[in-house]
Amino acid sequence: MTIPESPVTQLLTAVAELLDAAGVGVWSTGAATYGPDDVAIFRGTERTVDNPQIILNWVDTDQHPEITQGTGILxxxxxxxxxxxxxVDDIGYAVFGVLHGLTARPAGPAVIVQCLRRNSVPMGQDDKLRKERADQYDVDVEWPPTSHRP
Structure with missing residues (x-):
């Protein structure tokens, strides 16, 4: 049995592709080799590459029980x-320039209705002496219909 990609997977893929198309980072679904100046885009967790990285994750925060609208944190x-x-701030503000204020953007079967940055938090530095930060974006989403939410 093959489980289809979730709308969340498709939404995060769409965001990664958007950042790639804007030249902010490099997104690859395969085993990519990154050039020395590439900012690597990943989903879920960091990878053991020396490159600067953008790591995308999704947190559902509110789903309407009767209609397909919801919100989450990117x-x-x-x-x-x-x-x-x-x-780290240069990369963060390049991401901000692409995502903050984004509206009516298809993301797989979902639509990003609105995306606004909530905060930006410094997170120290890793063992490779790379500064880290985490930005959170509030995202209103129109999800695809389900049997309970047509």
Whole structure:
């Protein structure tokens, strides 16, 4: 049995593709090799590459019981360039430029109705001396219908 991709997977893929198309980072669904200047985009957790990284995650926060509208938090974790503390903010503001204020954007079978940054939190640095931060975006979504929410 093959389980189909969830609307959340498709939404995060659409966000990754949007960031890639804007030149903010490089998204690959395969075993990509990243160039030394590439900002690698991942879903879920960081990877063991030396590149700066954008890591996307989704948190459902509110789903209407009768209609397909809902809200969630798009978490964008960012690791900068080693020994360049300002690079994490440079990447973060490039992401901000693409996502903050985004409206009516198809994301697989869902539609991002509105995306607004909630906060940006410094998270220290990793063992490779890359500064880290986590940005959270409030996202209103029109999800695809289900048998309970036509």
């Amino acid at each position: 978490q964008v974790a960012i690791k900068g360039v080693a020994r360049q503390p300002g690079s």
